[in-house]
Amino acid sequence: MGDSVIVPLFGAPLYVKENIFYDERVNEYLRSCEYERMVSKNGDYTKNKYILEQPEILDLKKAIQSSIDDFVFNQLHVADDVQFYVTNSWVVKHSPGDWAQFHIHTNCLLSGVYYFDVKENQGELCFTKDLGNANTIFPLNVNLEFKENNLFNSKKWYMNPENGTIYIFPSWLLHNVSVNETPIERYSLAFNVHLKGKIGEKEYELEIK
DSSP states (O other), rough: OOOOOOOTTTTOOOOHHHHHOOOOOHHHHHHTOOOOOOSSSOEEEEEEGGGSGGGGHHHHHHHHHHHHHHHIIIIOOTTTTTEEEEEEEEEEEEOOTOOOEEOOOSSSSEEEEEEEETTTTTTOOHHHOTTTTOOOSSTTTTOOOOSSSOOOTTSEEEEETTTTTTEETTSEEEEOOOOOSSSOEEEEEEEEEEEEESSGGGOOEEEEO
């Protein structure tokens, strides 16, 4: 009798790549930008919501674009007659006690976060199942205990960010960041992604410019 195998059908792909870029001059530029308090009152973000368009951080933008292209074309094998590009981008500053509530990103296909100034114990990046998502082995109203958590049975998945690491994920995927429990600010750069080009065919053809 052969060995059993579980095939992870229809999972939400999370792209993780370490050491994509790190330049202290770029970091200092990003930290020195003008910030404003979020409406949620649990963090600050740059007033400039298109921060990757600044010429001072062109090399960082190239590194992020390279990661996006690797994800969609090399890992997901999207046909290369479309272009994925960053629409908007901003730096998030979490002071001591700040955090990010569970949320999704709208008006985009993919979203991502690049960590450039994060230290140990400054909070975890957490992804969770949508409470209305039935795409799980057991209904969410059946609260089973598991001897060991894995990608198939977990309701939440935690990542410990490190400097130079990028995460890219479907924009509908719920995520949050836990409380910064250190006396030092935590910084990351968030961005959204859409596409250009011709998709579909015949009566379903659509050209996005």
